[in-house]
Amino acid sequence: MLTEQTADGDFDETAISQRLTDSVTGVDGVTALAPSLRYIVATATARVLRRSGGVPVGVDVSRTAGGVRVRVDAHLDDSRPVTEIVDEIFAVIEVDLVAGTEEPLGELEIDLRVVTRGH
Amino acid sequence: MSGPNDGSGDLPDPGEVELEWNSDSHLRDVIDEYMDSFEPGPDDTAGVRERILKIVREDIRRGPATRLTTERGNPFAIADASVRSIVRDAVDAVDGIRARSVEVTPAGEPQGSAAEVSLTVAMRAGVSFTPTAEVVRTKVAEALVSQLGIPATTIDIVAEDVYVD
Numbered sequence: 267m268l269t270e271q272t273a274d275g276d277f278d279e280t281a282i283s284q285r286l287t288d289s290v291t292g293v294d295g296v297t298a299l300a301p302s303l304r305y306i307v308a309t310a311t312a313r314v315l316r317r318s319g320g321v322p323v324g325v326d327v328s329r330t331a332g333g334v335r336v337r338v339d340a341h342l343d344d345s346r347p348v349t350e351i352v353d354e355i356f357a358v359i360e361v362d363l364v365a366g367t368e369e370p371l372g373e374l375e376i377d378l379r380v381v382t383r384g385h
Numbered sequence: 386m387s388g389p390n391d392g393s394g395d396l397p398d399p400g401e402v403e404l405e406w407n408s409d410s411h412l413r414d415v416i417d418e419y420m421d422s423f424e425p426g427p428d429d430t431a432g433v434r435e436r437i438l439k440i441v442r443e444d445i446r447r448g449p450a451t452r453l454t455t456e457r458g459n460p461f462a463i464a465d466a467s468v469r470s471i472v473r474d475a476v477d478a479v480d481g482i483r484a485r486s487v488e489v490t491p492a493g494e495p496q497g498s499a500a501e502v503s504l505t506v507a508m509r510a511g512v513s514f515t516p517t518a519e520v521v522r523t524k525v526a527e528a529l530v531s532q533l534g535i536p537a538t539t540i541d542i543v544a545e546d547v548y549v550d
Contacts, residue, residue, distance in 0.1 A: 303445065307412075307419050310440035314433055339447070348463060349455040349534025356459045379450060380463035383470075383532075 279327045280304065282363070286325040289362045290338055295351040299324025300339035300381055327363075333372030334363060342383045352378060412441055451489055453535055454497035465489070468533065472502060475528035479521050481512035485545060492538045499538045500529060507546040518542045 283302060291299060301309070302323045311317070326337040336359055342351055356376055363371060416437050450462040469487040476484035485505040493499030502525060508514060522540045529537050 301444075303412075303415055303441075304419065306441050306444045307415050307437065310437045310444065311416070311419060311433075313440060314436045344532060347530075347532060347534035348461075349453075349459075352461045352534075353455050353457050353459055356455075356457075376459070378459075378461040379447065380461060380467060381447075382464060383467040 279329065280323075283323045283325050283327045286327060286336065286338075286359060286362055287323045289358045290325055290340070290355055293351060293354050293358055295342050295345050296340050296355070297343050297384065298341040300341070302326040303337070325359075330373075330375070333374055335375045335377065336363070337377040339379045339381050341381050344383055344385055348380060348383060352380070409438065409442075412438055412445075416441070451500075452491055452497050453500070453533075454491075454493075454495050455534065456498070458495065460497065463533075468500075471528050471532050472504065472525055475524040476504060476506060476521055479517065479524055481509035482517060482521055483507045483548070493536075497535075499536050500533075502529075502537050502540040503543075504541070505543045505545045507548050508544050510547050510549045514544055518544075 283304065287299060287302075290296060303326045305323050324338065324340075326335075328335050338355065338359075340351075340355065342348060355378060359376055360374060363374065413434065416434055449465045451465055451468050452460065452462050454460050468489045472487045472489060473484040476482055476487075483506060485507055488503040490501045490503070491497040491499075492501045504525075506521070508517070521542055525540050526537045529535055
């Protein structure tokens with residue numbers, strides 16, 4: 267169940283990002299995800315402050331005024347058409363976000379980029 | 386990035402979502418949120434955000450991409466290099482033809498549900514252009530559908546050079 271909400275009912279973007287990272291990586295044809303913005307920030311902060319970085323995640327999830335925005339940079343293989351993989355990624359994200367979420371999410375905006383397509 | 390502070394970089398569609406997502410304002414929000422989460426000491430905060438922002442700007446740089454749409458209406462972007470590689474491989478598979486430049490432009494309704502292809506090629510001396518160009522069109526169209534999942538509306542071919550094996 268997707269119930270990554272903090273005790274005061276806030277939408278826990280970090281926990282959901284981690285969960286979606288696992289789901290999207292499991293889609294056939296997805297070989298890897300590029301680091302999410304939060305992870306890049308965590309890594310940059312770690313470099314500047316000489317601390318340990320965050321847990322690698324490949325999906326950025328954030329609340330917007332009207333709903334939820336998800337950003338994914340994906341590396342694909344050539345096992346099937348790109349659009350087929352894209353549609354499955356969209357479906358996985360939609361199902362995963364909605365399932366178990368107790369409050370209406372509003373409009374879901376998915377910003378998906380195929381970074382590479384390899385063999 | 387094209388400028389030190391605008392965050393737009395050499396992005397293909399600076400007016401679109403990408404710019405908003407990569408804007409310094411958004412990056413600062415994410416950095417502030419992250420910094421707040423571990424409560425850095427006073428020595429950690431001076432100038433730190435700007436140094437982090439500089440690193441993040443460099444790391445999030447995305448190359449040019451083609452914006453397409455699946456049959457189900459799901460929009461996505463794919464690196465230009467990946468799309469061109471599909472076309473280039475299809476062209477190079479035709480005997481006597483070598484791909485030079487390749488351009489793939491979103492087309493169709495909704496925008497990006499199809500693609501217009503323009504390419505220049507080099508031909509082996511003695512190859513008849515007209516029938517070979519049809520073979521190239523067929524191969525490119527097949528490759529776009531089978532590998533990308535996007536049909537081609539037009540495939541323009543210009544022979545710009547002749548080579549001898």
